[in-house]
Structure formats: C-alpha cells, structure tokens
Amino acid sequence: MSNPAYTVIFYLFAAITVFSAAFVVFSRNVIYSAFSLLFTFFGAAALYVFLSADFIAVTQVVVYVGGILVLLLFGVMFTNSIMQTDLKTDVLNMIPGTVLLVGIIGAILYTFYSTHSWMPSSTMLQGSIVERIGFETMSGYVLPFEMASILLLAALIGAAFLARFDKPGNNEK
Amino acid sequence: MEQLTTIGINHYLTISAFLLGFGLFAVMTRKNAIVILMGVELILNAANINFLAFSKFNGGMGGVMFSLFVIVLAAAEAAIALAIVINIFKLFKSVDVSSIDSMKE
Numbered sequence: 009m010s011n012p013a014y015t016v017i018f019y020l021f022a023a024i025t026v027f028s029a030a031f032v033v034f035s036r037n038v039i040y041s042a043f044s045l046l047f048t049f050f051g052a053a054a055l056y057v058f059l060s061a062d063f064i065a066v067t068q069v070v071v072y073v074g075g076i077l078v079l080l081l082f083g084v085m086f087t088n089s090i091m092q093t094d095l096k097t098d099v100l101n102m103i104p105g106t107v108l109l110v111g112i113i114g115a116i117l118y119t120f121y122s123t124h125s126w127m128p129s130s131t132m133l134q135g136s137i138v139e140r141i142g143f144e145t146m147s148g149y150v151l152p153f154e155m156a157s158i159l160l161l162a163a164l165i166g167a168a169f170l171a172r173f174d175k176p177g178n179n180e181k
Numbered sequence: 182m183e184q185l186t187t188i189g190i191n192h193y194l195t196i197s198a199f200l201l202g203f204g205l206f207a208v209m210t211r212k213n214a215i216v217i218l219m220g221v222e223l224i225l226n227a228a229n230i231n232f233l234a235f236s237k238f239n240g241g242m243g244g245v246m247f248s249l250f251v252i253v254l255a256a257a258e259a260a261i262a263l264a265i266v267i268n269i270f271k272l273f274k275s276v277d278v279s280s281i282d283s284m285k286e
Contacts, residue, residue, distance in 0.1 A: 018188050026199045029223055033203045038213055045219055048200075052226045055196065058188070059233040061245055064252070068229075071252050076222060076259045083215045083263045087270045100279055105210035113202040117195060126190045131240040141249070144242050152246075156253045163257035170264035 018058055025051030038084050042077065049073050060133045063141050193234035200227035214266045214276040218259065225255045 028047035035041050049072040056065035099105075145153050184191075200223050207220025229248045236244025270276050 012186075015186050015188060018192070022192065022196050025196055029200050029203045032216075032219055032223065033207045033211075038215060041216055041219055045222065048223065048226070052200075052230060055193065055230060056233055059193065059230075059237040061233045061237070061248070064229075064233060064245060064248055067249065067252055071256050072222070072226075075256055079259050079263050080215060080218060080222075083218070083266055086267055087215065087276045099210045100212055101210050105206050108209055109202045109206040112205060113198050116198040116201070120191050120194050120198075126238065128190065128238040129240040133237045133240060133245075137242070137245060140242055141245060144246055149246050152250055156250060160253065160257055163260055167260040167264040170261070171267050 018055075021051050021054040021058070025055065038088070042081050042084055045080070046073060046077055049077065060135065060137060062136055063138045190234050190238045193230055197227040197230040197234070200224070200230070212277045212279050214269065214278050217278065218262050218266070221262075222255065222259070225251060 025048055028044045028051065031044040032041045032048060035044065049068060053065040053068040053072075056062070056068060204220040204223030204227060207223065208217050211217055211220070229251055232244035232248040232251070234244075236242065236248075266276055269281060273281055
C-alpha cells in the first residue's frame with residue numbers, strides 16, 4: 009500500500025479523473041465536455057481497479073464509454089445542427105451553483121478530515137473478485153438481477169417508443 | 182505526510198466528493214439538457230466510487246453488487262433521458278431547459 013509507484017499511479021489517475029470532471033463542467037463547448045467525460049470515465053475505471061473491483065472497471069469501460077458516452081454524443085449531434093457553429097451553452101444560477109459547489113465539497117471534506125479515522129476491516133477485498141461476483145449474482149442477488157433484465161427491456165421499448173420519428177399525429181408536416 | 186503517501190479510504194472519498202460537487206454544479210447551472218445529463222453521470226460515478234471504496238475496506242461484496250446495478254440503471258436512465266431530450270428538441274427546436282415552458286403539444 010505504501011509502495012511509491014502505487015501511490016504515484018493512484019495520484020495520476022485521481023488527477024485525471026478530477027480535472028477532466030472539472031473540464032466537463034466548466035467548458036462552454038458541449039463537444040469538449042463530452043470528450044472530457046471520456047477521460048473521467050477511464051480515470052474512474054482505473055480507480056475501480058485500485059479498489060480491486062476489476063470486473064466493475066471493465067463493465068464501466070464497456071457500458072459507460074461504449075454505450076452512454078456514444079448516446080450522449082449522438083444527443084449532442086442530434087440537437088445541434090452541424091452548420092450551426094456555436095455549440096456553446098449558457099449558464100444560469102451561477103451564484104447559487106458556486107455556493108452549492110464550494111459548500112458541498114467543503115462540508116464533505118471537513119467531515120471526512122475532522123472526524124476520527126476510519127477503522128478498516130482486517131479482511132479487505134484482495135485480488136480478483138470476478139468469481140465472487142458470479143456466486144453473489146446467482147445466490148443473494150438473483151432477484152435484483154432478474155428485475156434488472158425486466159427494467160432494461162422496459163427501457164429499451166420505452167426509449168424506442170419515445171424517440172421514434174414518425175408520429176401518427178403529426179403527419180401533416 | 183504519512184496520510185498522503187498511504188492510500189486509504191479518505192483519498193477515494195475525496196475524489197468522490199469532488200465528482201459529486203462538479204455534477205451538482207452542472208445540474209444546477211447549465212442550460213443545455215445534454216450537459217445536465219453529463220452531470221447526472223458524474224454524480225452516479227461519485228456514488229460508485231464510494232460504494233466500491235467502502236466495499237473494499239469493509240471486505241464485503243454488497244457495495245460491489247450495488248455498483249453493478251447502478252451501472253445498469255445508469256444505462257437505462259441515459260437511454261430514456263436522451264429519448265425525452267430528442268422529443269423536446271423536436272417540439273421546441275432547442276434543448277435549452279430554461280425555455281421549455283409547456284408540457285403539452
């Protein structure tokens with residue numbers, strides 16, 4: 009844990025995650041925000057590997073980078089015409105937003121660092137946990153697992169229904 | 182110095198606090214609905230980092246399984262939300278959430 013290379017790599021990925029997240033929020037260009045979100049997701053996946061959750065890290069890369077980010081980019085392309093040069097977005101509620109940002113981060117960090125230290129368990133997660141995830145999914149979490157499949161089916165049908173182009177009601181256009 | 186070089190649970194919680202703050206800031210201040218969705222994804226990632234950090238230092242599997250389901254729900258949420266955003270764009274010709282003022286066509 010106190011291996012210097014480990015520490016340096018951790019801080020590298022932590023910096024990538026936090027700074028690209030800040031760029032997502034403070035950049036005025038939607039495309040820049042979307043591509044910066046890519047680095048945030050990759051940095052978070054690297055942090056999951058540090059937390060010995062390798063399966064979650066791979067899932068993060070596949071689902072977030074391969075799915076959600078592509079969806080968001082499609083959304084950006086759909087909702088801004090390509091010829092329109094300004095992909096900028098305006099801001100509102102700047103003062104309350106800044107107060108919220110500083111307040112939330114300050115309060116959480118003050119709570120973490122002013123109270124007593126955590127007491128970690130003697131049996132931390134070590135190594136790969138893919139096998140244990142398989143056992144847990146098929147034993148203790150089989151009901152949420154099946155419900156997730158129903159939810160994904162419902163979301164698939166619902167999204168296709170909501171986003172279809174040819175509504176019977178507006179044929180006059 | 183000892184606290185800085187030994188990676189403990191507080192490091193992960195700090196990163197997660199920053200992601201949560203940035204996500205809330207995006208949801209609060211941006212006008213573009215797509216950027217608001219990105220803020221929601223940042224918040225979900227912050228929650229995931231917290232779950233996995235507590236799971237790692239507790240030694241249990243509860244946080245790992247919960248974060249897996251969080252990812253599943255985030256995928257469903259993003260698909261539905263983008264369908265709604267595209268519908269809003271078809272109706273109002275913009276995704277500026279401050280200019281959307283009616284719920285009926």
